[in-house]
Amino acid sequence: METYRGIATTLMNSRIDYPSVNARKGVLLNAGSEIEISHAIKGEMYRSTDIWYVLTNHTFVWSGTIHTPQSVPFIEKKLLITADDIGIVQEIDEGAKMALYNKWINSVAILVNGKTESNLTELYEFLKNNCSKSSDIPLIDTTHLGLHFTMTSGEPVANPADVGLLLDDKGCFKKFTKFNKDYEADQYVHQIILEFQAQYDKFKSVFKREPDHLTSHHDVLTFNRPLFHFMNEWSDKRNIPIRNHKFLPSGKRFWYDTLVLRNVDLPSISRMNDWKNDFGTKAYGPEHTFVAHYGPLPPLAVVDYNKQVRKKKKILKEGILDFLLSKDQVREIVIHLIKSENRRQRDLIKEHQSLLDLYSGIDIKYFDGRVAEYLSLKNNNPIKLSPWIAFLPCSQQAVT
Incomplete structure (x- = not known):
């Protein structure tokens, strides 16, 4: 990885945690000290410039006191902060609406296979008729609306007779723990693609536009090579980003493999990298997907x-620092939230017990974790306290 030489022109401190003169002090640099620079980013405006250098020792220095014999590449940092599983549970949707209004998030991943379209149409009307705080631009124009494809929750959008291999005896999608090597067979892949097309068409019908990105519930489109290939090829043809399989922390893959999915050879991130190279498909969207906030x-x-909540704030803060130190330009942070006055897990389970009959596949035992994620964004949000990181702009595509 290329680095760049810099020379301090005056006595100065490097900074820890974030690029600001108010951050913790790091190493004291004397005039003439040589430093090794990774890249430049936007930081706190100080005197005449807001350009800061990221050093290879994971600290920051203000560029105004550094001489560089060669040009240092500037990386403009952009975040896509996505609330998953929108469109089914009213309280989850309300949490997402509040988060969009307060600029805690700028993206939603939408499930379109509920029993009715009421949640979807309510979301669409909310986005059309409301702006985020201190803005006069409708949320429909600033929010990334993603299709959250599922074949592990709820019922099919396609004709059940056409996707029977994917369904249980109640006509619902089989749980993702039932996923196995059968799903690599041509007949399974064919039915998955039929269901995908049905959900994609429904998304466009409700939201009057192409999805801004594609994700999959439980990340099922990364579970085997044929599905991974289909997802990447589909993205390539339409220039629609997909959620990057390079998860941070990468151990997410390990936990799925060892704790849940026993009947499938779940591909590692390294193997998916090899697949992507084999396919020759392009890369769109974020370079990594930050998932450590879950739990x-x-x-x-x-x-x-x-x-x-303190733990989750700390995790977000560490994730933002890692992003600043990295050479990634765009990164996605995945959020699972719910707005509820209940706190105890048993009360949340009791409140949402009927969901088990209405929509299978969303784990109501995690709703207390969703409450904690919501609360971690509500006050002293580490993301909002990082003004040098901007939201990824939304570029809509017309329905085709």
Whole structure:
């Protein structure tokens, strides 16, 4: 990885955690000290410039006191912050609406296979008729609306007779824990693509535009080579970004493999990288997907909300620091939230028990974790406290 030489022109401190003169002090640099620079980013405006250098020792220095014999590449940092699983549960949707209004997030991943379209049409009307705080631009024009394809929750949008291999005896999609090597067979892949097309068409019908990105519930489109190939090829043809399979932390893949999916050879990130190289498809959208905000894993309950919220804020802060230090230009942060006055897991389960009959596949045992994620964004949001990182702009595509 290429680095760049810099020389301090005066006595100065490097900074830790973020690019600001108010950040913690790092190493004291004397005039004439040589430093090794990774790249330049936007930071706090100080005197005449807001350009800061990221050093290879993971600290920041203000560029105004550094002489560089060669040009240092500037990376403009953009975030896509996506709330998953929108469109089914009213309280989850309300949490997303509040988060969009307050500029905590700028993206939603939408499930379109509920029993009715009421949640979807309500979301569409909300986005058309409301702006985020201190803005006069409708949210429909600033929000990334993504299709959250599912074949592991709810019922099919396609004719059930055409996708029978994917369904249980109640006509619902089989749980993702039932995923196995059969799903690599041509007849399974064919039915998955039929269902995908049906959900894609429904998305366009409701929201009057192409999806801004594609994700999949439980990341099922990354579970085997044929599905991974289909997803990448579809993205390539339409120039629509897909969620990057390069998860941070990468251990997300390990936990799926060892704890849940026993009947499938779940591909590692490295193997998916090889597949993508084999396919020759292009890369769109974020370079990595940050998923560390999720937890605790169900059925573990949140006992101390203050502690859990502090932990989640710390994780977000660490994730933002890692993004600034990296050479990624765009990164996605995945959020699972719900707006609820209930806190105890058992109360949330009782409140949403009927969901088990209306829509299978969303784990109500994690709703207390969703509450904690919502609360971690509500006050002293580490993302909003990082003004040098901008939201990824939304570029809509007309329905084709």
